[in-house]
Amino acid sequence: xxxxxxxxxxxxxxxxxxxxxxxxxxxxxxxxxxxxxxxxxxxxxxxxxxxxxxxxxxxxxxxxxxxxxxxxxxxxxxxxxxxxxxxxxxxxxxxxxxxxxxxxxxxxxxxxxxxxxxxxxxxxxxxxxxxxxxxxxxxxxxxxxxxxxxxxxxxxxxxxxxxxxxxxxxxxxxxxxxxxxxxxxxxxxxxxxxxxxxxxxxxxxxxxxxxxxxxxxxxxxxxxxxxxxxxxxxxxxxxxxxxxxxxxxxxxxxxxxxxxxxxxxxxxxxxxxxxxxxxxxxxxxxxxxxxxxxxxxxxxxxxxxxxxxxxxxxxxxxxxxxxxxxxxxxxxxxxxxxxxxxxxxxxxxxxxxxxxxxxxxxxxxxxxxxxxxxxxxxxxxxxxxxxxxxxxxxxxxxxxxxxxxxxxxxxxxxxxxxxxxxxxxxxxxxxxxxxxxxxxxxxxxxxxxxxxxxxxxxxxxxxxxxxxxxxxxxxxxxxxxxxxxxxxx
Amino acid sequence: xxxxxxxxxxxxxxxxxxxxxxxxxxxxxxxxxxxxxxxxxxxxxxxxxxxxxxxxxxxxxxxxxxxxxxxxxxxxxxxxxxxxxxxxxxxxxxxxxxxxxxxxxxxxxxxxxxxxxxxxxxxxxxxxxxxxxxxxxxxxxxxxxxxxxxxxxxxxxxxxxxxxxxxxxxxxxxxxxxxxxxxxxxxxxxxxxxxxxxxxxxxxxxxxxxxxxxxxxxxxxxxxxxxxxxxxxxxxxxxxxxxxxxxxxxxxxxxxxxxxxxxxxxxxxxxxxxxxxxxxxxxxxxxxxxxxxxxxxxxxxxxxxxxxxxxxxxxxxxxxxxxxxxxxxxxxxxxxxxxxxxxxxxxxxxxxxxxxxxxxxxxxxxxxxxxxxxxxxxxxxxxxxxxxxxxxxxxxxxxxxxxxxxxxxxxxxxxxxxx
Numbered sequence: 040x041x042x043x044x045x046x047x048x049x050x051x052x053x054x055x056x057x058x059x060x061x062x063x064x065x066x067x068x069x070x071x072x073x074x075x076x077x078x079x080x081x082x083x084x085x086x087x088x089x090x091x092x093x094x095x096x097x098x099x100x101x102x103x104x105x106x107x108x109x110x111x112x113x114x115x116x117x118x119x120x121x122x123x124x125x126x127x128x129x130x131x132x133x134x135x136x137x138x139x140x141x142x143x144x145x146x147x148x149x150x151x152x153x154x155x156x157x158x159x160x161x162x163x164x165x166x167x168x169x170x171x172x173x174x175x176x177x178x179x180x181x182x183x184x185x186x187x188x189x190x191x192x193x194x195x196x197x198x199x200x201x202x203x204x205x206x207x208x209x210x211x212x213x214x215x216x217x218x219x220x221x222x223x224x225x226x227x228x229x230x231x232x233x234x235x236x237x238x239x240x241x242x243x244x245x246x247x248x249x250x251x252x253x254x255x256x257x258x259x260x261x262x263x264x265x266x267x268x269x270x271x272x273x274x275x276x277x278x279x280x281x282x283x284x285x286x287x288x289x290x291x292x293x294x295x296x297x298x299x300x301x302x303x304x305x306x307x308x309x310x311x312x313x314x315x316x317x318x319x320x321x322x323x324x325x326x327x328x329x330x331x332x333x334x335x336x337x338x339x340x341x342x343x344x345x346x347x348x349x350x351x352x353x354x355x356x357x358x359x360x361x362x363x364x365x366x367x368x369x370x371x372x373x374x375x376x377x378x379x380x381x382x383x384x385x386x387x388x389x390x391x392x393x394x395x396x397x398x399x400x401x402x403x404x405x406x407x408x409x410x411x412x413x414x415x416x417x418x419x420x421x422x423x424x425x426x427x428x429x430x431x432x433x434x435x436x437x438x439x440x441x442x443x444x445x446x447x448x449x450x451x452x453x454x455x456x457x458x459x460x461x462x463x464x465x466x467x468x469x470x471x472x473x474x475x476x477x478x479x480x481x482x483x484x485x486x487x488x489x490x491x492x493x494x495x496x497x498x499x500x501x502x503x504x505x506x507x508x509x510x511x512x513x514x515x516x517x518x519x520x521x522x523x524x525x526x527x528x
Numbered sequence: 529x530x531x532x533x534x535x536x537x538x539x540x541x542x543x544x545x546x547x548x549x550x551x552x553x554x555x556x557x558x559x560x561x562x563x564x565x566x567x568x569x570x571x572x573x574x575x576x577x578x579x580x581x582x583x584x585x586x587x588x589x590x591x592x593x594x595x596x597x598x599x600x601x602x603x604x605x606x607x608x609x610x611x612x613x614x615x616x617x618x619x620x621x622x623x624x625x626x627x628x629x630x631x632x633x634x635x636x637x638x639x640x641x642x643x644x645x646x647x648x649x650x651x652x653x654x655x656x657x658x659x660x661x662x663x664x665x666x667x668x669x670x671x672x673x674x675x676x677x678x679x680x681x682x683x684x685x686x687x688x689x690x691x692x693x694x695x696x697x698x699x700x701x702x703x704x705x706x707x708x709x710x711x712x713x714x715x716x717x718x719x720x721x722x723x724x725x726x727x728x729x730x731x732x733x734x735x736x737x738x739x740x741x742x743x744x745x746x747x748x749x750x751x752x753x754x755x756x757x758x759x760x761x762x763x764x765x766x767x768x769x770x771x772x773x774x775x776x777x778x779x780x781x782x783x784x785x786x787x788x789x790x791x792x793x794x795x796x797x798x799x800x801x802x803x804x805x806x807x808x809x810x811x812x813x814x815x816x817x818x819x820x821x822x823x824x825x826x827x828x829x830x831x832x833x834x835x836x837x838x839x840x841x842x843x844x845x846x847x848x849x850x851x852x853x854x855x856x857x858x859x860x861x862x863x864x865x866x867x868x869x870x871x872x873x874x875x876x877x878x879x880x881x882x883x884x885x886x887x888x889x890x891x892x893x894x895x896x897x898x899x900x901x902x903x904x905x906x907x908x909x910x911x912x913x914x915x916x917x918x919x920x921x922x923x924x925x926x927x928x929x930x931x932x933x934x935x936x937x938x939x940x941x942x943x944x945x946x947x
Contacts, residue, residue, distance in 0.1 A: 067715065068715065068718075069665065069666065069716060071658065071662045071665055071666065071716060072648075072656040072657055072658040072662050072716060072717075073656065073657055074655060074656060075647055075648075075649060075655040075656060075657045079647065079657065080647070080649050080655055083647055083649075083729075083786050084649055084650075084786070084788065085735075086727060086729070086737060086788065086794055086796070087794075088790070088792060088794050088795070089795050090792070092790075115604070125601075125604035126604045136810040136812075136922075137808065137809065137810040139921075141806060141922050143801065143806070145801075148801065148806075148812075149800055150795065150800050151795050151800065153795070154795055154797055154800050157737075157794075157796055157797070158796065158797040158801075161734075161735035161737075162633070162733070162734050162797075165605075165608070165634070166733075168634065168733045168735060169735070211810060211811045211812060212800075212804065212811070212813075212814045213811055213812075213813055213814070214813070214814065214815060215813055215814070215815050215816040215817070215818075216813065217813070217816065217818075217820070217926075220918045221918065222907075222914060222915065222918060223907060225906045226906075226908045228858070228867070228900065228908055229867070230858070230866070230868075231866055231867075232865065232866065233864055233865055233866065233867070234864060234865055235865075236947075237862065237863035237864065237865065237896060237946050237947060238946060238947040239896075239934060239945070239946055240944075240945045240946060240947055241687040241688045241944060241945035242688055242934070242942055242943070242944045242945075243688040243689055243690060243691040243830070243942060243943035243944070244691060244942055246689055248599075248601065248689060248690065249599075249690050249691040249692060249695060249830075250597060250598070250599050250600065433605070433606045434606060434607065436605055437605045437607050437608075
């Protein structure tokens with residue numbers, strides 16, 4: 040910059056050299072770029088302001104909005120804007136801003152109606168941004184206002200009445216006044232003998248929500264002081280036992296006492312909520328007296344969450360596999376479970392816990408696994424690969440639900456995809472290109488899936504699947520294995 | 529440090545790692561012959577790969593664990609999510625490009641540079657369109673700036689939660705940018721006097737937008753195309769991003785496609801629903817752009833425990849302020865009873881990270897580590913309690929409080945809070 044200024048002043052002072060520095064002398068403007076056309080500005084300038092500047096003409100009713108919302112938004116944001124899983128909540132939360140757990144929604148928090156219109160129009164539905172017509176956006180905005188009890192069911196929103204709709208929390212915003220706080224007073228902090236004693240008042244390990252891989256090398260993640268440290272010391276021994284006895288596995292009934300003993304120690308972290316063994320009582324969690332081999336949600340007198348009841352209705356049974364999956368990530372294995380516990384990260388710890396439960400809480404011998412006969416017919420699945428595929432599939436979750444009866448979201452629900460005709464999910468509106476493939480009788484196999492996943496938009500020109508593709512062949516292989524496994528459990 | 533006092537349990541723990549065991553042997557004792565010296569390793573006897581093997585170099589195979597990581601339960605989808613810079617593995621002040629944390633609202637846009645356009649419209653004399661080549665014909669500047677997400681540390685308001693500075697402080701990176709001053713581009717279009725605000729907009733599928741006041745736009749903002757010398761990484765906005773020095777990261781719009789000038793702010797989603805700081809009273813602050821002075825000890829830290837036992841120990845960390853430089857960092861080993869001044873090493877640049885060190889002899893006792901940054905305006909980093917006193921626990925954003933690490937006798941480190 041300074042060099043630039045120098046040149047300019049030199050150019051101004053020394054007329055002879057003016058031509059040499061012509062570009063710089065004119066530096067007020069370099070004459071770069073070109074004028075934007077009207078159509079270009081119109082195409083990109085889509086922003087809306089609270090005073091209505093930027094709003095296109097149009098209108099939409101709550102009723103139309105409800106229909107659109109149900110089709111395009113409810114799969115993530117919930118039928119009433121309550122938010123499915125961790126997707127954003129759009130309605131409710133009234134009078135919660137001062138509470139311990141504020142719920143910030145359009146109705147409870149947002150200051151301006153224009154923000155809804157602008158954001159939905161530029162960014163939603165997630166996965167298909169800027170696909171809504173102006174009237175659609177008016178209708179959906181009207182419906183979101185309705186969900187937040189701000190307009191009646193026969194309300195029609197338009198560019199004419201737009202600015203008359205004020206959101207209730209508008210007045211509760213102020214400008215940045217951090218510098219007025221006492222923290223900003225100049226201070227000369229104490230350096231010596233500043234306090235008499237120091238007490239630890241909270242620790243991260245209590246919550247245990249840090250991702251597993253955060254620590255890198257073995258002992259970086261050494262467990263919390265004393266008690267847990269002992270468990271760690273024991274660990275290698277116990278592990279060796281398990282590994283030494285591969286032949287012992289088929290004789291399922293035999294309990295590895297060493298392992299179970301380790302499990303008992305690990306179970307200490309569960310005792311706050313669970314009693315285990317004969318005569319155990321229900322506490323915060325159900326009594327674990329006869330859990331292994333029993334159907335889910337079958338402990339008498341315990342009030343289970345919806346998700347547990349649903350799984351029980353499907354005939355799910357506690358065996359080593361289900362227990363392992365549940366203990367690994369309770370909250371994601373059973374979304375909505377009341378077991379507010381982060382999970383047991385290490386596979387060998389879970390194994391030990393399960394061994395312990397087998398020992399102290401064996402189920403009725405008659406309660407055989409419901410799924411057992413089905414398993415025989417199953418195609419061999421590389422479980423590790425499928426597990427990897429499940430991770431890769433996170434990139435797809437925004438648009439696809441998987442499993443039996445999976446709902447259609449932005450993309451069709453995926454269940455038993457391999458071997459199924461292309462574009463055959465009931466109730467999903469496929470693109471023309473998919474319909475054509477369907478009419479031609481094309482079927483999903485590993486090869487077609489691989490090609491589609493590699494470059495969706497190239498493999499099926501005009502597909503609605505607005506997704507860049509999965510680059511690595513190994514990721515695609517894992518994904519396909521995962522999709523295979525989904526129809527088979 | 530006397531050998532005898534060393535508790536035997538911890539000795540055993542350290543013996544599990546060979547290197548650590550070697551470090552415990554006093555220098556005067558007769559050492560066993562080290563096979564790392566007496567046995568010729570393969571890299572000494574056999575040539576390695578040639579120059580064509582790694583046209584774009586990557587770190588050593590032994591550094592595979594040094595990666596960005598995410599916290600899965602935080603968000604519903606990795607497409608709208610965040611990952612964290614592994615601060616505990618880094619030194620100096622520059623963050624390598626591949627380790628700069630990412631926050632996307634609709635995934636990584638892969639913009640074709642040949643089709644890249646930047647539009648300036650609104651209250652200007654002439655609405656303009658620039659190609660990438662056009663931008664490269666303006667005079668350039670180079671600056672090192674930190675970019676911190678306003679939500680960095682947002683999970684820690686209610687108490688110590690995540691065990692590792694990667695997760696408590698890793699939504700930050702520090703990079704040398706090459707770019708054109710935003711003010712030059714705006715001058716090219718001719719700013720009307722009625723223009724008071726600028727809207728910056730991204731080309732990704734979230735259509736990210738933020739309102740920026742004109743004074744800042746004309747002050748030190750850059751339209752950048754290089755980071756640490758090479759083209760921006762796709763996840764950092766390739767080919768062009770906005771640089772808004774010292775201000776919250778969300779405003780540094782990636783995949784920058786448009787700059788609109790207006791007479792009022794837009795109050796878009798990222799400055800109403802998000803990036804507003806809810807206070808205990810139920811009132812929320814808006815437009816809290818500057819990042820307050822902050823520091824953290826990156827080692828020792830939960831992911832970087834002390835493995836070498838007692839003796840000479842290097843404590844190191846980072847400090848930064850959105851308002852200027854960091855002339856001073858204090859460090860305490862005893863939870864704030866006594867403080868010492870840390871040594872700042874390397875460049876001290878405005879709105880850039882600063883690297884500090886404190887070397888001491890650890891005697892194997894438990895420690896409570898903290899660092900406290902002072903910035904060039906005289907501002908001193910507050911404690912967690914001081915900050916909660918004025919902010920409550922619900923503001924999510926702008927948590928710049930002092931971090932405490934507990935170091936056990938075994939050198940294991942935990943994220944804690946103290947009285």
